[in-house]
Amino acid sequence: MDQMQRLMEIDRQVRAGKKPSPKALAEMLGTNRRQIFLDRKRLVEEWGAPLVYERQSGGWVYTDPTWVLPTALMTEGELVALFQSIDIALSLGNSGMEQHLASAIAKIVRSLGEVASVDLNALQQATTQSLPPAAPFKTHVLLLLARAKSARQQVNMLYDSASSQLSWRVVHPYHLYPVSGECQLWAWDEKRGEPRRFNIARIKQLEIKKERFTLPSDFDPEAHRRTVFWAEAGYSVHQIAVRFDAYQARYIRERIWHPDQVPEECADGGLILRFPASGLPEVARWVLGYGRHARVLEPPELVAMVREHLNAMLPQYETDSTTN
Structure with missing residues (x-):
């Protein structure tokens, strides 16, 4: 159990009027008295919790019953991830979603108060999301x-x-x-x-x-997503195999291209990437983007598709490039 979970449970016990003692809380939360006192210190100093020791009961109580713990307790990593999602929403164009997301994050930050130790303005100036061109929607x-x-x-x-x-x-x-x-x-x-x-x-x-x-009853959105390489779906799932030379393989290794991908190392430093996909035209365009550094091995339909593209492209580069 992490500290955020302990803080929420301490608040729940106190708010329920159970007047828990540090010893009882330590046993309940699987920690020691020292950690419980550190948790209390954070509640009091960072959130202003009116949490005091009641001598008569031997436990902790709130002197102000109207005080509430912020409803959204988040780690810095979670807050940063949520903040960066604004840029992802912006990638969708003028859909209006980015305004809703920015407003929601602002409310969360206000509710966190001093918990939001991350300087979000500095973070925004220091980071940029590079995302694919978007199709705006209403x-x-x-x-x-x-x-x-x-x-x-x-x-x-x-x-x-x-x-x-x-x-x-x-x-x-x-x-x-x-x-x-x-x-x-x-x-x-x-x-x-x-x-x-x-x-x-x-x-x-x-x-x-x-x-x-x-x-x-058999609809499974995740299973469907796993048959798609990026965005396009076809009617049949194919087992794709693409061989990358040693130059390109080092970059291919750095990314997860498909959740079910199987990389196969080659003796010359190259790499064969295998994965299932149904949208062959999309995979063909992806392979062509690597030029001579990638070669399709399977399936035969994808090999033929890439070959057709190359045969159609070659004549366009056999003439003077200055003419239209």
């Missing part, structure tokens, strides 16, 4: 989808597909999640008769219907 669309998902209600939406065709779709919202600068919806599409992914930024109009739906 906040009210996300909130309506979240409401429909929770209530298991169908949604009628006007959607702009990748082919720039507007059409009305009735969908059953299964799950919402941000990925690669987009906020996406995983839903059953009645028009297609299958589950599909939708970019929330392409939803032009949306209304919640009265009709309800039943979430499939």
Whole structure:
């Protein structure tokens, strides 16, 4: 049990009128009397807790019953992580979400009082989040989808597909999640008769219907996410194998590219990265980004896809680069 947990339990015992003694608290919380007195010191000095020893009962009491412990006790690491999430929200563009998040964090910091020993202004000036280009979306669309998902209600939406065709779709919202600068919806599409992914930024109009739906018992959002490399999903999961030369392998080793990745070291210093994925076009673009330092080994469909891209690209560089 860490100190924050002990502080909250001490407050609960005292507030309940149990008048706990330092010895009783030490036994209850699995620590020693010295640590309990250090905990009391922090409550009193950092949060102004009116916590005193009552001689008659031999325990601790509050002299002011209206005093309350801050509702959000956070470590410095947790506060920093939450603060940096503002920049992540900003990556979503002018969606309005960043204002809501900034307001929420400000309330948390105010409730922490002196606990917020991290200089957030200095932190903001010293750090920058490098994030992928974002697709802005409307906040009210996300909130309506979240409401429909929770209530298991169908949604009628006007959607702009990748082919720039507007059409009305009735969908059953299964799950919402941000990925690669987009906020996406995983839903059953009645028009297609299958589950599909939708970019929330392409939803032009949306209304919640009265009709309800039943979430499939085998639906597992985490399992679905693990079949996706970054953002694109396909119909079949493939076992990907990409070989990186010794130059590029040192950088590939530094990152977790997929939760189920299996790296295989090569005698020449290179690396073979294996992972499952269903969206082959996305993986092909990723591999092409490493140029001659990466080569697809499996599956054959991905090898052919990369070869087709290369064959189509080569003629563009065989002519004078100064001509259009």
